[in-house]
Amino acid sequence: MTAGILGSIHTPADVHALPPQRLRDLCAEIRSTLLEYGRKHGGHIGSNLGVVELTVALHRVFDSPRDRFIFDVSHQSYVHKMLTGRAEAYLDESHFDEVTGFTNPSESDHDSFVLGHTGTSISLACGLAKTRDMQRAATGSSGIGNVIAIIGDGSLSSAIAFEGLNNAAEQGGNLIIIVNDNEMSIAEDFGGMYGQLAKLRASDGTAEPNLFKAFGLDYRYVEQGNDVDVLVDALGRLKDSDHPVVLHIHTTKGLGFSTETMSRNGSDGCSQTNPQPHAGQCEANHWQDPDSSLGKPLDARKYYGQMAMASLERRFAQEPGLVVISPATPGSNGITRDFRERAGAHYVDTGITEEHAAAFAAGIAKAGGRPVLATSATFFQRIYDQLQQELALNHVPATLLIFGAGISGTDNTHSGTFDMTMFANTPGVTCLAPTGGEQMLDMLAWATGPSDHGVVAIRMPGEQILAMERSASMAFDPSERADAHETSVDITGDCPFMRYQIVRPGREVAVMGLGNTMPLAAEVAGRLSDDDGIDATLIDALQYSTMDGELLDVLADGHRVVVTLEDGQLEGGWGEKVTAFYANSTNPKAATVHALNFGASKEFTDRVPLAELDERYGLTVEAVADRIRRVLAR
Template structure:
């Protein structure tokens, strides 16, 4: 039976109580549990398989939670969770969803931070160690012992990791930085530092230049990072050390994947696919929106590579999840750049390419674009460079609280000079991409890559509203943005439903419900805005003339978002000219909150983002005033 020894581990004290000869069996139990869990549930299995022995050794030697362990990104914390009272969340299929895939202090006192983005562990560890040393030191009254940061070689490409190393060397005091070197990021490692890192591996840690020595840090190397006895011995030697040290541990990512995994394309070692494992039952599923529309975009760009040498696709790691396939990367050659997990550099790098006359396309997740805010505002928008941003995974989702894409509209639409577009079909998406990367465009453009709602509608053949999209491929040569004006998809009266991007199918469905009401049918106007950084005041004025209620629907945070701008516009309009008719405005969208693995259907109910809830609010708004009533009455 898998996990017989693991099932008896309720805390790190149980790991310490084992006979040293039992540690390999514990590691074997953990590894077989991870493999079974990955097949049934999915997750970051490859990275966790690589750190089994390292994590067991850490909990054998150190005394969590007094000794503070900070896992970078924390996607490799499954083993840590197993050893800190949560093993049954991996052993029992009925309990698989009890824990998140990242560390979370609400789950356990052994988890220091909620983490899901990369490169921050060393900085966080520096802060813990600083406070400990200010309050009495390692043996003082702070309650904090050793501070350990566990970071992968791929995460070292993140700028903040270097900032942390720089600070650690100057700060001094006890701080142990464990570099888990499995020779991989999500895809391969990219960057000049990886050559010296490889030479350190090849030389048993003796080669120079040594990146860590250059920072003024002590350094040790462990070649067999999957040998639990060797790791225990080394960690015992550095425990309670009085100065910062880097422990460079060479591990094998995905160690223990079996033949069934190999048949699904996951193998040990340098294998991009083993970064994230879908359940084996998902093998026959159609690609999701990210891969579908990402591959579509890459095909369109690749057709232009031969004649447009300045056209460059940039991915700060995570290429595969966004449809940037390995085959595409190989064909693209120098017209594809993986910057490593360095989103800020990627944005500034893209601006440099554009300034020199190139046409860069920077593709990453909405949640990762958050890390680039300063560069998007300063290096890109302030300098008016024609950088195209492909924003994947935007909108509400059932993901964990570190990977939500619900904040992109509020963030990007409020950057001066950044044109923000939200296509509602694949054809619309490609037209926008062609325009933004073409000679007619002279500024930065963010395109919200269509999500699952749009893809579902297109696959069902229900996206007929896009049969005659103004601003399609025939209009991409226009000097001005072809999407300055909203598109009226269906004309009606009394009520206007404006559905932005992925929320457009929801507006269509709500209009259908209003029309099908046998007691009091309403033929609503349905509007596809397509642009969310600026308002089409002309269309808004036209709607106000013969519509009593205007509803905005957006797949993102309402506060600071797009719908509030329309509410404010109508309020200002009424205030400056009281004789003009103003409709009641109803804003529909997400709340301002972090959500953790809440199903999308539940979120839509919570936020009133269903056709039934929207039509109920429309009926209430219609009832609250007569057609002659003046003044905007926002309803958010």
């Protein structure tokens, strides 16, 4: 990859020094770089293509890092990184992995926060501006200049964004809030607010009511949000403002994503020949895998998500209260556009509003419906209050499908290792961990059935389970598997998954796998048999919300070692509870049991390869087997 102007940009001062007529050339180079980077590396390409001109204009007008930019979610910060000394990480393939997909102060002083969740930029900006104003009042100066929050219209649906707007108007002082309106969220945008934004766009910002003015905020509108010269002028007028101002700009997400690139990447991205796409057109390009194609096998979350949706869809006609809820990220979890269209009123996208989605689900369940709330483990963290109060405390029959859970090589903002400690330690929540597609469908059928139960969290199978099933020559695609499946459990009674399942009986050593670690558990048992002649008992734990005390007591008779494997944080997790069970048991044989727990350390990890993490945590066949051997040798 080569670049002319971009290769010479090392600091924002270099952007300031460019002749005005070269800004458009710089934008064109950046857009080409993004497209090539996305093809080879992957990432959030659509969101960055839409803010090329805005980011160049920001660095042309303001003086980062004294002037602070807070990019909401920060998945659209690639251009900002290019202009702040990190262009090589996008130009040179050998440096592609040197920067994260989000802002990060450890990379640069130009990044104020580590950000990966949505809706928080205005609140963060309020905090920076508040401290700046207090410093100036006390000493006459501050190291912080203008404070600028950049938030997309999709992120604006988050409750905390409205809380931030409310606070900004009351606080006063210099604060610039840029609303990047590209007429969509990650998928389509939903909510009454978007009709008002459309009226503002259609009226060149003059329509009433104006929700920003209703908060008491000054308001400006720019229709040409992808015109760098227009943006430089508009931002220049707002620089050093003495009061909060909202700058509402109209942009095109994925601008420059051509039909050729779309075909090559298997995406329904945006084309410059269609500069104002319909809402949702760039959904697949929001999170673009490198060199993807329409024929590429589905990943686990999409595969099992499609299977789950297909099984629910069969019931829609007979069950008016069965509703699937997604807070803005449906495609990531196999909730396809075709399914959403067929589902009609049985599907609701609440926008990026996880807290509302959880409370909404509680309301549906309280009225007699059966809601299914599906999102990523990392985003479920945002519903902690609603999980305890509206859902668990009210004992409502809501089903939560947890996608992307487990140890992974993702960035530090999207870890999936913390969900089990949150869900399993909340009273009244049944936490299930299927180890196959058929088992997942049975759990889903029970959770959404007529039995009188509270909240059910199903940790959707991950790549380890999908690989295991593929190796067994799965015969069906996800929809066909769901159509062919007949539920084998009683969905009207108590939970049929609370007892741990002995997959293969043995002696001396019991290896217990939970969810995604079941394939590892089977490998460990096989290694002990092949290398040591130990006929280990293999157990599928099925759930992590309570102990199967009866089976654990049985294991104490004839097993010296009980091993627990879990794909999540070890501290506060399931395995430690097994250890505590034996430590506190009144069964005299329990004192002879040595429990070994394997899981993730309590830490944030940032793009560490999964294989390296497994080695670090001892979650490999050899590491587990060696620890077992050392205990048996005592």
